[in-house]
Amino acid sequence: MFAPLQNDTFLRACLRQATDYTPVWLMRQAGRYLPEYRASRAKAGSFMGLATSPDYATEVTLQPLERYPLDAAILFSDILTVPDAMGLGLSFALGEGPRFATPVRDEAAVAKLEVPDMEKLRYVFDAVTSIRKALNGRVPLIGFSGSPWTLACYMVEGAGSDDYRLVKTMLYQRPDLMHKMLAINADAVAAYLNAQIEAGAQAVMIFDSWGGVLADAAFQTFSLAYTQRVLSQLKRSHEGVVIPRLVFTKGGGLWLEQMAGLDCEVLGLDWTVNLGQARARVGDRMALQGNLDPNVLFANPAQIEQEVAKVLESFGTPHADTRSSGPTHIFNLGHGISQHTPPESVEVLVRAVHAYSRRMRTGTPH
Amino acid sequence: MFAPLQNDTFLRACLRQATDYTPVWLMRQAGRYLPEYRASRAKAGSFMGLATSPDYATEVTLQPLERYPLDAAILFSDILTVPDAMGLGLSFALGEGPRFATPVRDEAAVAKLEVPDMEKLRYVFDAVTSIRKALNGRVPLIGFSGSPWTLACYMVEGAGSDDYRLVKTMLYQRPDLMHKMLAINADAVAAYLNAQIEAGAQAVMIFDSWGGVLADAAFQTFSLAYTQRVLSQLKRSHEGVVIPRLVFTKGGGLWLEQMAGLDCEVLGLDWTVNLGQARARVGDRMALQGNLDPNVLFANPAQIEQEVAKVLESFGTPHADTRSSGPTHIFNLGHGISQHTPPESVEVLVRAVHAYSRRMRTGTPH
Numbered sequence: 001m002f003a004p005l006q007n008d009t010f011l012r013a014c015l016r017q018a019t020d021y022t023p024v025w026l027m028r029q030a031g032r033y034l035p036e037y038r039a040s041r042a043k044a045g046s047f048m049g050l051a052t053s054p055d056y057a058t059e060v061t062l063q064p065l066e067r068y069p070l071d072a073a074i075l076f077s078d079i080l081t082v083p084d085a086m087g088l089g090l091s092f093a094l095g096e097g098p099r100f101a102t103p104v105r106d107e108a109a110v111a112k113l114e115v116p117d118m119e120k121l122r123y124v125f126d127a128v129t130s131i132r133k134a135l136n137g138r139v140p141l142i143g144f145s146g147s148p149w150t151l152a153c154y155m156v157e158g159a160g161s162d163d164y165r166l167v168k169t170m171l172y173q174r175p176d177l178m179h180k181m182l183a184i185n186a187d188a189v190a191a192y193l194n195a196q197i198e199a200g201a202q203a204v205m206i207f208d209s210w211g212g213v214l215a216d217a218a219f220q221t222f223s224l225a226y227t228q229r230v231l232s233q234l235k236r237s238h239e240g241v242v243i244p245r246l247v248f249t250k251g252g253g254l255w256l257e258q259m260a261g262l263d264c265e266v267l268g269l270d271w272t273v274n275l276g277q278a279r280a281r282v283g284d285r286m287a288l289q290g291n292l293d294p295n296v297l298f299a300n301p302a303q304i305e306q307e308v309a310k311v312l313e314s315f316g317t318p319h320a321d322t323r324s325s326g327p328t329h330i331f332n333l334g335h336g337i338s339q340h341t342p343p344e345s346v347e348v349l350v351r352a353v354h355a356y357s358r359r360m361r362t363g364t365p366h
Numbered sequence: 367m368f369a370p371l372q373n374d375t376f377l378r379a380c381l382r383q384a385t386d387y388t389p390v391w392l393m394r395q396a397g398r399y400l401p402e403y404r405a406s407r408a409k410a411g412s413f414m415g416l417a418t419s420p421d422y423a424t425e426v427t428l429q430p431l432e433r434y435p436l437d438a439a440i441l442f443s444d445i446l447t448v449p450d451a452m453g454l455g456l457s458f459a460l461g462e463g464p465r466f467a468t469p470v471r472d473e474a475a476v477a478k479l480e481v482p483d484m485e486k487l488r489y490v491f492d493a494v495t496s497i498r499k500a501l502n503g504r505v506p507l508i509g510f511s512g513s514p515w516t517l518a519c520y521m522v523e524g525a526g527s528d529d530y531r532l533v534k535t536m537l538y539q540r541p542d543l544m545h546k547m548l549a550i551n552a553d554a555v556a557a558y559l560n561a562q563i564e565a566g567a568q569a570v571m572i573f574d575s576w577g578g579v580l581a582d583a584a585f586q587t588f589s590l591a592y593t594q595r596v597l598s599q600l601k602r603s604h605e606g607v608v609i610p611r612l613v614f615t616k617g618g619g620l621w622l623e624q625m626a627g628l629d630c631e632v633l634g635l636d637w638t639v640n641l642g643q644a645r646a647r648v649g650d651r652m653a654l655q656g657n658l659d660p661n662v663l664f665a666n667p668a669q670i671e672q673e674v675a676k677v678l679e680s681f682g683t684p685h686a687d688t689r690s691s692g693p694t695h696i697f698n699l700g701h702g703i704s705q706h707t708p709p710e711s712v713e714v715l716v717r718a719v720h721a722y723s724r725r726m727r728t729g730t731p732h
Contacts, residue, residue: 124398161705163660163661164659164661165664165704165706168659168664169661169664169665170510170662171661172659172661172664172669172673173664173665173666173669174664212638214638215637215657215658215659215700216637216638216639216640216680217636217640217676217680218659219638251617251638253619254619254620254638254639254640256393270583271580271581271582271618272581272585273582273620274582274583274616274620289580292467292581293534293538293581293584294527295530295531295534295535295537295538297540298531298534298535298538298539299535299538299539300539303538303539307538310583314583316580334581338529338531340531
């Protein structure tokens with residue numbers, strides 16, 4: 001059905017197999033920093049107009065690949081499609097973040113929640129298939145979802161928050177309701193990611209964007225356990241090909257030892273984490289992804305190259321033995337790219353990752 | 367000049383001396399969650415109206431002590447008084463955060479910066495003396511300032527930020543300007559805290575509220591080094607009494623080993639950190655302060671008591687030997703108290719800390 005894959009560097013690195021260079025892609029790489037994205041969005045009328053149209057989603061997903069030699073594509077969508085399909089009424093006001101018309105704040109609202117009919121998310125699966133076809137085997141396609149806890153944050157708060165007061169009030173005051181919501185979210189996310197895999201996603205990533213706002217102990221109980229509940233339900237392979245699973249907890253650096261126990265192949269890290277220390281703490285059973293501060297892209301080219309080298313060096317040299325598996329690194333930002341990023345900076349970044357990491361493998365980085 | 371201190375539990379714990387119970391105070395304990403504070407603010411007309419009047423600052427600093435048996439008072443002021451004295455024009459719009467009229471964004475603006483004449487901050491030192499007198503020896507008074515990096519964030523951004531793009535652009539693109547600004551900030555903060563000590567502050571705390579937004583390596587270079595530059599200039603004692611120094615980096619949990627090298631007595635921790643692990647990582651040469659999630663105060667009394675016990679137990683039993691020094695814990699929140707907190711919850715919290723920690727010391731916590 002799909003063309004054979006030409007660049008498997010990202011998938012190999014996910015599975016801790018040797019690669020000629022460190023693969024790179026960027027969170028939110030199809031986004032507002034690209035003028036062609038802004039033009040597409042203007043045509044579509046809104047963010048959700050782009051996300052709900054397989055044609056537009058395909059168009060914008062491929063835009064950064066036309067500019068830069070990135071090693072993976074990621075589905076253009078939003079982390080909140082699942083609660084939208086649960087009937088919470090997602091919208092994006094201009095210049096603001098996402099908003100739910102009917103947030104979930106009491107026992108009655110939680111009682112009404114259920115795993116949505118995946119047919120309501122058909123537009124996402126259609127987009128996955130359309131993008132995979134359009135990629136024509138160039139690079140692999142990553143599917144994704146928000147984590148159960150991150151979805152719960154938005155479902156309870158109804159929008160972004162700076163203190164997470166409402167969702168944490170429910171967590172501390174009514175842990176029974178929170179557990180019920182998280183179990184439903186986990187099962188919904190698992191069904192959603194499995195359907196993306198069936199539609200053509202070659203790897204899947206869980207964004208635990210708000211795991212880092214939790215207290216120690218609460219993170220393990222209310223975020224990590226439900227991320228694991230998703231992972232345990234995911235398809236390990238599709239049509240005979242292994243599907244790597246990536247987990248990214250923003251602000252989760254303190255809990256790496258516990259995240260190392262997750263049933264997944266890759267841990268994403270934000271820029272507060274030292275990659276060398278993370279490698280020592282996680283051990284060799286997972287690949288690491290990350291973690292340049294997106295604000296480095298506002299510096300000049302020589303400075304960007306220097307910061308790229310620092311991130312690559314902090315991870316250290318991956319093993320060069322093509323016959324065995326070992327620690328591997330996937331280069332990324334530590335968070336989504338800023339809408340204000342100069343597109344030329346991304347070109348500098350991608351080329352620097354490829355060139356420097358090739359030289360590291362031959363022992364001549366400088 | 368001042369009345370003798372009646373309750374030295376907080377100061378003893380800062381210096382790792384045995385106490386009968388774990389002392390407790392709360393960041394932002396004089397604040398909007400108290401109806402009497404809101405009444406004072408209405409009379410004063412604005413936040414800065416309160417902070418610049420020694421009488422009002424005294425009135426609101428003492429308000430939480432009238433309600434709760436807290437073990438310390440903290441100067442009512444703002445972390446941004448120092449850059450205001452540098453001429454940046456601080457204001458607080460209603461319902462918004464602080465704002466500077468003339469942010470520092472280029473070489474010319476940095477060139478104009480200098481350590482301000484401390485006379486411009488006389489209103490703060492007068493407030494310290496007035497509060498210390500009004501306390502009449504009841505509990506010790508903590509003075510404070512923002513850290514050099516945290517001040518720089520506001521000075522460059524001009525207001526709060528969710529991505530710190532402007533200040534990080536300067537950091538990555540013009541590290542020379544950033545170092546120059548941070549050196550001036552550090553020297554200004556040191557002079558400011560020393561003047562607070564001379565005016566009557568019995569301990570001083572540096573709030574590195576935004577240290578945690580920095581990348582690994584950048585934190586050490588641009589925040590930690592300048593916090594140390596402040597600490598190295600601070601008076602160790604005043605009129606023969608030791609002045610403990612506290613440092614709190616929100617989101618700094620990954621860097622505890624490096625923070626353990628700071629020349630201070632107490633490290634403040636946010637709620638993401640496990641206190642037992644922190645104690646193992648920091649070693650016995652510092653006291654730890656923290657770290658309940660302020661959102662716990664939205665739960666019911668039994669749940670608040672349970673979460674207080676969890677925090678106390680995670681630190682573990684302090685040594686009970688009154689003859690030697692050892693690891694000690696000062697109870698606090700992991701961040702400032704929310705304006706939406708029910709005042710009754712604070713009563714439950716403070717009483718639970720005192721009662722449970724007394725029982726821990728006698729081996730009968732339950």
